Amino acid sequence: MEYKILEKSAPGRDKVKVLGATFEEGKPEGEAAGRWRHKLRNRDEKLKYLETGERYWYSKEWFGSEKRKNPA
Numbered sequence: 001m002e003y004k005i006l007e008k009s010a011p012g013r014d015k016v017k018v019l020g021a022t023f024e025e026g027k028p029e030g031e032a033a034g035r036w037r038h039k040l041r042n043r044d045e046k047l048k049y050l051e052t053g054e055r056y057w058y059s060k061e062w063f064g065s066e067k068r069k070n071p072a
Contacts, residue, residue: 004020028034040046 006018007015010016
């Protein structure tokens with residue numbers, strides 16, 4: 001894959017080279033793409049999947065700038 005390099009003007013300088021989009025265009029293939037509910041076996045796995053995705057709301061462990069001394 002060859003990356004696109006764009007030239008843009010920057011403050012205090014003339015032009016700089018900037019890396020463009022690095023993803024490959026396309027759409028997911030197959031009927032089951034995006035159907036996460038069918039891939040998990042039971043209710044516990046589905047809840048764990050959602051809690052992991054929504055860790056900001058459900059987790060007691062926080063990382064980086066999200067860490068608080070006193071929980072809300």
